[in-house]
Amino acid sequence: MLEIATVFDFAHDSVIFIVGMTAVLASLGVVLCSSPIYCALYLIGHMICLALLFLLYNAEFLAVVQIIVYAGAVMILFMFIIALLGGKKEIQENSFHRAMALTFVFTLLGELYLSATVGQTEPIKGDIPPELFGTAKAIGLELFSKHIVAFELASCLLLVAAVGVICLAKFSFAPLRRRVR
Amino acid sequence: MTQIFYDTWDFIVLFLNESVPLIVGSVKAVVIAVGIMSVVPMLVWLERRLMGRFQVRQGPNRVGPFGFGQPMADTVKLLFKESIIQSSADKFLFHLAPAVVVITAIVGFAVIPFGEPFEVFGQSIEMWGANVNSGLLFVFAISGMGIYGMVLAGLASNNKYSLMGGLRSSAQMISYELTLGLSALSVIVLTGSLNLVDMVHAQETVPFILVQPLAFLLFFIAGIAETNRAPFDLPEAEQELVAGFHTEYTGMKFAMFFMGEYINMVTMSALVTLLFLGGWNAYGLPLWSVLAFAIKVGFLLCVFIWLRSTFPRIRYDRLMTFGWKVLLPLCLLNLLVTSTFKVL
Numbered sequence: 001m002l003e004i005a006t007v008f009d010f011a012h013d014s015v016i017f018i019v020g021m022t023a024v025l026a027s028l029g030v031v032l033c034s035s036p037i038y039c040a041l042y043l044i045g046h047m048i049c050l051a052l053l054f055l056l057y058n059a060e061f062l063a064v065v066q067i068i069v070y071a072g073a074v075m076i077l078f079m080f081i082i083a084l085l086g087g088k089k090e091i092q093e094n095s096f097h098r099a100m101a102l103t104f105v106f107t108l109l110g111e112l113y114l115s116a117t118v119g120q121t122e123p124i125k126g127d128i129p130p131e132l133f134g135t136a137k138a139i140g141l142e143l144f145s146k147h148i149v150a151f152e153l154a155s156c157l158l159l160v161a162a163v164g165v166i167c168l169a170k171f172s173f174a175p176l177r178r179r180v181r
Numbered sequence: 182m183t184q185i186f187y188d189t190w191d192f193i194v195l196f197l198n199e200s201v202p203l204i205v206g207s208v209k210a211v212v213i214a215v216g217i218m219s220v221v222p223m224l225v226w227l228e229r230r231l232m233g234r235f236q237v238r239q240g241p242n243r244v245g246p247f248g249f250g251q252p253m254a255d256t257v258k259l260l261f262k263e264s265i266i267q268s269s270a271d272k273f274l275f276h277l278a279p280a281v282v283v284i285t286a287i288v289g290f291a292v293i294p295f296g297e298p299f300e301v302f303g304q305s306i307e308m309w310g311a312n313v314n315s316g317l318l319f320v321f322a323i324s325g326m327g328i329y330g331m332v333l334a335g336l337a338s339n340n341k342y343s344l345m346g347g348l349r350s351s352a353q354m355i356s357y358e359l360t361l362g363l364s365a366l367s368v369i370v371l372t373g374s375l376n377l378v379d380m381v382h383a384q385e386t387v388p389f390i391l392v393q394p395l396a397f398l399l400f401f402i403a404g405i406a407e408t409n410r411a412p413f414d415l416p417e418a419e420q421e422l423v424a425g426f427h428t429e430y431t432g433m434k435f436a437m438f439f440m441g442e443y444i445n446m447v448t449m450s451a452l453v454t455l456l457f458l459g460g461w462n463a464y465g466l467p468l469w470s471v472l473a474f475a476i477k478v479g480f481l482l483c484v485f486i487w488l489r490s491t492f493p494r495i496r497y498d499r500l501m502t503f504g505w506k507v508l509l510p511l512c513l514l515n516l517l518v519t520s521t522f523k524v525l
Contacts, residue, residue, distance in 0.1 A: 037274065037336055044329070061375075064318040072325030076351055079332045083348055135314050136375055 016056050017116075023049035024108055031101035040078045047071040061136045205306065210291070213310050217290050221443045222252030228486045235490035262432035267339070270429065274337035279434045282330030282441035289323035290444065292316040293451045294378050296461050296471035308461075308471060315375040317365060320452060321358065324407065328354050330441065331409075331426045338429040346425025349415050349497065353406060356504040357413075360403035363512035364396045367519040368456050381460030388459035395515050397457040399508055404449040406504070409442060410485055412492035415500055450481035 026049060029042035047070045054063035143151055197204070226241070230248065233240020244250035266275055294316075296308030313319045328351050335347020369375060371392065372383040383389075390397045406413040417425030427438045454460060454477040461470035468476070495503070 037271075041274075041333075060313065061315050061318070064315050064322050067322040068318065068325055072322060072328075073355070076325075076328055076332065076355060079329070079336070080348065080351060083332065083336055083344060136318075 012056075016053070019049050019052045019056065020112060023053065024105065024112065027108070028101065028105050031104065032098065036082050037079075040075060040082060043078070044071050044075050047075070061139055206311075209306075209310055213290060214287050217287060217444055217447065218440065220447060221440050222256060224443045224447070224482065225255070225439070226252045227482070228489075231483065231486045232490045235487065256436075259433050259436040264432045264434060265429075267429060269339040271337040271339070274333050275429075276434070278330050278334035278337060279430065279437035279441070280330075281333065282327055283437050283444070285323050285327035285330065286441040286444035286448065289320050289327070290448050290451070292319050292377065293448060293455070294381065294460070295451065295474045296469075309378070312376070312378055316377040317369065317375050317380075317452075317456075320448065321362060321365075324445065324448070325354075325358060327441065327445065330438075334426040334430070334438070338426070340429055342423045343426050343428050346417060346422050346428070349422075350409060350426060353409070353413065353415060353500065353504075356501060357403045357406040357508075360399055360504060360508040360512050361407055363509070363516055364399040364403065365456060367393055367396045367512075367516050370516070370520050370523050377455050377460075381455055381462065384459040385462055388457060388462070388464075390457040390459075393457065393515070393519065395511065396519075397453070399512050399515070400456065401453055403504075403508065404453060405485065405488065406500075408445045408449050408485075410446065411489040412494050413500060414494060415497050446482060446485055447478065450478045450485065453481055454478050 023046050026042045026046035030039050030046065033039045033042060047066060051063040051066040051071070054060075054066060226248065229251070230240040241248035241251040244254050266272060291310035292313045294307075294309035294312070298305050298307040300306070331350040332347045335343045335345070335350075338344070368380065368389055371389065372380050374380065374383075409415075409417070417427065422428070427435055430438065451474075454474060458477050458481075461474040463470070463473040466473070
């Protein structure tokens with residue numbers, strides 16, 4: 001009985017470790033890969049790994065939203081731009097970037113090691129009942145009670161950005177466009 | 182020696198006892214995946230027969246009784262066809278794209294509940310792959326990932342038609358995903374849950390199609406656009422784009438795109454059934470819950486085919502205008518009215 005419990009715990013931990021490693025490797029791919037399409041794909045992979053990590057820690061809603069917003073909406077626009085501009089392979093000029101990337105990755109690995117080993121993990125603070133944990137309801141309650149001002153301000157910010165984009169795209173400036181040859 | 186054998190046997194029995202949910206889950210996953218994949222040939226047959234009838238012709242009727250052997254023959258043909266990849270294509274992405282389409286389609290179906298739980302050997306077997314708390318959002322997330330298959334097919338083929346098809350499909354699906362999500366949101370407001378099982382339980386007396394007719398209509402239209410079916414099959418418009426994003430694909434890889442499309446069609450019909458038609462509730466009719474669900478889904482699939490053989494394809498700019506300037510405001514209005522009534 002006890003053995004099996006430990007086996008299952010080990011399985012859970014190893015799954016978390018594998019997903020975390022994949023996330024790190026995918027981010028490595030984003031930095032090291034020279035073709036923009038593959039970079040974007042690695043980034044998508046990284047985001048899916050993050051969503052899986054959220055899922056493994058019972059934050060179901062956050063995981064799904066991570067996939068919808070980042071992997072689904074943001075990255076598809078990246079792909080759009082790559083498709084429109086043509087994804088040419090970059091020629092590797094110097095290995096400085098590569099060295100930087102390696103340093104970055106090893107820093108990340110070090111952090112992973114630290115976070116895995118150092119100290120006890122803190123219990124969840126706050127008065128969220130356990131059956132609500134990770135659900136949309138808990139996040140909604142938190143967001144619309146404590147952080148309502150910040151939430152509304154952020155939505156205003158997004159609205160301003162949207163209006164700005166429409167202004168840039170819709171109203172062309174004639175002198176800039178029709179240049180005399 | 183025998184002692185070791187008995188120890189191992191005990192361990193295996195203990196392990197099996199402990200991991201019953203795991204085993205049940207695996208079996209369910211296999212059954213659902215195989216079931217949904219074997220629905221596809223039947224659906225192709227149904228579509229070709231029904232289309233034939235709608236257009237006053239015969240449809241496939243030579244292979245076996247009622248042409249039942251036709252899907253089999255087609256599958257064999259597609260499996261044995263030569264797989265051609267042009268030399269300018271990106272090999273890895275070219276292979277990846279159809280796989281993404283099929284995998285996302287099958288995974289999306291995993292959270293669809295299709296019947297009431299029942300008891301076998303003291304184990305309560307639930308008729309769904311996984312009861313995810315935010316099941317509806319999960320389906321949307323996975324169907325959003327399915328777009329990548331088409332975009333990647335367009336990018337990897339190194340063909341202008343494919344690229345245009347891929348771009349069109351991504352733009353179309355992003356636009357209609359909003360409508361899909363917002364019209365589903367009014368049902369979420371009514372039930373107060375993202376869980377698909379809860380939604381079915383909320384419709385035990387009245388299906389939501391009677392409460393939310395506009396949301397049903399919007400959801401269904403957006404669902405057709407989301408699955409790239411006619412009259413919204415712009416990504417593969419033959420007159421303009423040869424065959425769209427799968428122009429360069431042959432054999433089984435070509436068939437995989439079709440498989441993805443048909444599985445998505447089934448998933449979308451199942452979603453409409455769950456959200457608006459009352460799921461597996463039979464409303465007084467003496468039907469097994471799974472059968473009631475299957476009948477509703479089958480009817481919606483026939484409506485999909487009916488629409489395909491009825492409407493001409495609409496122009497691309499009209500499609501986008503329709504999505505952004507008609508459907509989306511209607512959705513927002515509907516949501517506003519629904520939530521106002523809910524609060525009052």
